[in-house]
Amino acid sequence: MDLFSTFFNIPVLVASLPQLLNGLLVTIGIGVTSIIAGLIGGLFLAVLRLYAGPVTNALVRGYIDIFRSIPLLVLLIIVYYALPFVGIRLSPFFSAVTALTLVSAAYTAEIFRAGIEAIPKGQFEASAALGLSSRYTMTDVILPQAIRIVIPPLTNNCINVLKDTALASVVAMPDLLKQATQAQALSANPTPLIGAAVIYLLLLLPMVRFVARLEKRFSRGRS
Amino acid sequence: MKAPLIKIKNLRKAYGNFTVLHGIDLEIAQGEVVCVVGPSGSGKSTLIRCINHLEPFENDGEIIVDGIPVRPGRDLADVRAEVGMVFQSFNLFPHMTVLRNVMLAPIRVRGMSEADAEKRARDLLDRVGISVQAEKYPGQLSGGQQQRVAIARALAMEPKVLLFDEPTSALDPEMVGEVLDVMKKLAGTGVTMVVVTHEMGFARQVADRVLFMDGGNIIEAGTPTEIFDAPKEERTRNFLHAVLDH
Ligand SMILES: Nc1ncnc2c1ncn2[C@@H]1O[C@H](COP(=O)(O)OP(=O)(O)OP(=O)(O)O)[C@@H](O)[C@H]1O
Ligand SMILES: [Mg+2]
Numbered sequence: 292m293d294l295f296s297t298f299f300n301i302p303v304l305v306a307s308l309p310q311l312l313n314g315l316l317v318t319i320g321i322g323v324t325s326i327i328a329g330l331i332g333g334l335f336l337a338v339l340r341l342y343a344g345p346v347t348n349a350l351v352r353g354y355i356d357i358f359r360s361i362p363l364l365v366l367l368i369i370v371y372y373a374l375p376f377v378g379i380r381l382s383p384f385f386s387a388v389t390a391l392t393l394v395s396a397a398y399t400a401e402i403f404r405a406g407i408e409a410i411p412k413g414q415f416e417a418s419a420a421l422g423l424s425s426r427y428t429m430t431d432v433i434l435p436q437a438i439r440i441v442i443p444p445l446t447n448n449c450i451n452v453l454k455d456t457a458l459a460s461v462v463a464m465p466d467l468l469k470q471a472t473q474a475q476a477l478s479a480n481p482t483p484l485i486g487a488a489v490i491y492l493l494l495l496l497p498m499v500r501f502v503a504r505l506e507k508r509f510s511r512g513r514s
Numbered sequence: 515m516k517a518p519l520i521k522i523k524n525l526r527k528a529y530g531n532f533t534v535l536h537g538i539d540l541e542i543a544q545g546e547v548v549c550v551v552g553p554s555g556s557g558k559s560t561l562i563r564c565i566n567h568l569e570p571f572e573n574d575g576e577i578i579v580d581g582i583p584v585r586p587g588r589d590l591a592d593v594r595a596e597v598g599m600v601f602q603s604f605n606l607f608p609h610m611t612v613l614r615n616v617m618l619a620p621i622r623v624r625g626m627s628e629a630d631a632e633k634r635a636r637d638l639l640d641r642v643g644i645s646v647q648a649e650k651y652p653g654q655l656s657g658g659q660q661q662r663v664a665i666a667r668a669l670a671m672e673p674k675v676l677l678f679d680e681p682t683s684a685l686d687p688e689m690v691g692e693v694l695d696v697m698k699k700l701a702g703t704g705v706t707m708v709v710v711t712h713e714m715g716f717a718r719q720v721a722d723r724v725l726f727m728d729g730g731n732i733i734e735a736g737t738p739t740e741i742f743d744a745p746k747e748e749r750t751r752n753f754l755h756a757v758l759d760h
Contacts, residue, residue, distance in 0.1 A: 416568055417605035421619035421671060422594035431618060435609050 300482040307474035307483040314470030315490055321384065321466065322453040325391035329452065330445075332392060333399020340404060351400070358397035364458050366390045371462040387459035387466075391452055398448050406441035407433060443505045450498050454491070467491065519544040519674060519706050520565065520579050526572040527560055534560050536730045537575070544674075547707045549717035549738075552727035553753055558710040561727070562677045565708070566597040580674055595623055598668030602680040604660045606652035606667070612639065613648040616667045623671065631670075638666040642696050658689030662696055669700075676700070678709040714757060718742055726750045 340351045358366075371386040381389060410433050418428040460469035471487035518541035525538040534557045542548055550558045563569040565577060567584050577584040582593050606615050616635035620626040626634075639645045642662040644655075652660050661681055668676055681697070682690040694716050701707060701720045711717060717724050717738060724741040726734045726749075734747045745751045 411605075413601060413603055413605035414607065417599075417601065417607070419568060420566055420594060420597070420599035420601075421667070422591050422623040423619060424591070424622075427622045431622065432607055436607075439609075 298481060298485050300478075300480050303474075303478045303480045303482040304486050307471075307478065307486065310470045310474050311467060311483060311486055311490060314465060314467035314487070315494075317384075317465055317470075318453070318456045318459075318467040319494075321387050321391065321456045321459055321464070322449075324388050325395055325456075326449050326452050328388065328392040329395025329399050329448075332396030333401075334403055336396060336400035337403035337407070340400070341407065355397045355400055358394050359401070361394075363390060363394055363455050364461070366394065367458055367462060383459065383462045383464040386462050387456065387464055390458075391455060394455075395448060395452050398451075399445065402441050402444045402448065403437070405444075406437040409440050410436050443502050446498060446502045446505070450495055450502070453495060453498075457491075518542055519546075520708075521577070522565075523576045525561070525564060525575040525577060527557075527564065527569060528572070534730050535564070535571070538732060540725075540732065542675075542706060542708065545704045545706055546722045547701045547720055548709070548723050548725060549721040550708065550710045550725045550727060551712070551714070551717060551753075552725075552733075556727040557730040558727050559679050562599075562679060562708050562710055565675070565677060566594050566599060568599075591623070595671055596673050597675045597677060598671055598673035599677045600661070600664050600668055600679070600681050602684050604652070604657070604664045604684070606660055606664055608652050611649050611651055612644060612655070612663050615652065615663060616670045619667070620670050634670055635666070638669050639663070641669075641699075642666045643692070656689060657685045658692045661685065661689075661693045665693075665696055665700070673705070675706045675708065678707065678711070680710050680712065682711070682713060712757065714742065714754075726753065728753070 336351050336355065340348055343351070367386060367390040370381060370390050371383065374381065414432055414436070415428065418432045423432070456466055457468040459466050460472070463469070467487050467490060471483045474483035475481055520540070520542040522538055522540040525535055525540075526533070527535040538561060550561065552558055560569055564571045565579065565584065567586070567590055570586070571577075573585070579593050580596055582589050582596075584590070584593050606612075607618070610618065613632065613635050616638060617628070617631040620631040620634060621628065636645060636648060639648050642665055644659055644662055644666065647655055647659060647663075652663065655663065665676075665681075678697070682693050685693065690713070694713060697707075697709070697716070698720055709717075709721075719738075721738050723735060724738050725732050726741060726745075726747070728749050734741060734745060734750045741750065742754065745754060
């Protein structure tokens with residue numbers, strides 16, 4: 292048996308392709324839901340941190356530190372296997388989305404905060420000196436500049452969330468990786484795994500290239 | 515004499531134990547051009563940044579601009595609408611065209627229509643010699659051009675007072691003149707100006723009054739001739755000696 296027909300077995304690949312594509316849809320479903328929920332949660336946390344008092348601020352900081360420290364796999368397993376002991380029973384899909392969102396919101400909050408803090412103090416001062424209200428200072432001056440700064444790290448975070456969706460396979464979620472391992476077992480051939488890897492690459496490589504281009508443009512614009 | 519436009523009484527400011535302003539008293543008349551000179555760290559920037567409350571100050575002191583007390587709260591927007599400021603580092607909004615930079619505050623603060631704001635902005639850009647670059651972004655302009663746009667942006671609010679914090683210190687030497695020329699023209703229009711500057715030639719030529727600051731106090735004040743040709747205080751003499759020597 293040669294290497295090629297082991298790892299790149301075309302008939303096996305073709306037979307498993309529908310199953311893999313189904314898995315891809317699940318992966319994208321988990322990923323996109325978590326990304327959107329994480330963006331909303333992160334923006335909310337970042338604004339809380341900017342405008343709330345010291346107690347709320349400390350709570351938000353605590354949240355951010357905890358969810359950036361905990362391994363996602365540990366969190367996912369707690370959500371799926373431990374929470375039922377206190378009566379919270381989430382489906383595999385919502386377990387995965389919950390864990391991913393909790394973590395993504397923490398990272399996103401930090402990205403937004405850093406984006407707003409990266410705006411030079413002079414921009415706030417010029418706005419104040421002109422008499423702009425804090426609302427117009429944010430919407431007309433600060434956020435339009437901050438958005439440009441946060442797009443590369445936000446895209447990076449999206450890439451991480453999409454990659455981490457593969458962990459959902461441990462809670463019996465039929466995502467791309469899970470489908471591939473099942474197809475591999477069924478056909479007694481590892482080609483579906485290679486196929487899954489290629490699909491992940493096709494999905495994520497363009498985003499990685501996109502971030503690289505943005506970061507290059509950004510650093511050029513600043514010099 | 516008319517009532518002063520700006521009244522400053524016992525203005526004090528400290529960072530922790532370090533006192534930056536030791537109880538400044540100062541009155542500035544409508545239409546007066548005041549230049550503030552003094553060594554680095556003497557509190558010049560802090561003084562003018564208190565006038566529009568970019569810096570908070572001790573609340574036993576008082577600043578009144580055109581009858582409105584400068585303090586946090588709702589009146590502050592009214593003060594800031596009447597007091598324009600030009601910064602050393604321009605602080606234009608880099609994501610907006612030059613024209614938009616000048617239009618923004620009249621629209622957002624004065625509620626002016628787009629069309630009126632644009633007309634005013636184009637007139638002002640014309641006055642400072644930037645009309646051709648109206649559609650460009652600040653980053654595409656030279657430092658001198660950016661500073662002239664910043665002056666137009668401040669003027670668009672039709673302020674009673676213009677504050678300048680070393681407006682030419684960040685410029686290449688060959689661009690200093692074009693900004694000073696715009697400021698000289700302004701000084702003749704009746705707007706009240708408070709200018710922190712190291713350009714002694716400009717101060718001598720344009721100022722009605724020159725303040726010399728050191729260590730958080732106004733050490734000496736007078737006409738340019740009094741300050742530059744016959745300074746009374748030792749510290750003023752030493753300072754002028756040092757800056758005019760090189
Ligand atoms: N945020 C701050 N914290 C602590 N000290 C400060 C702060 N800002 C200014 N100072 C101090 O206050 C003093 C006065 O500063 P200010 O900027 O008003 O001086 P200046 O006369 O404008 O000097 P320069 O000519 O260098 O601009 C300086 O000694 C400075 O170090
Ligand atoms: Mg200064």
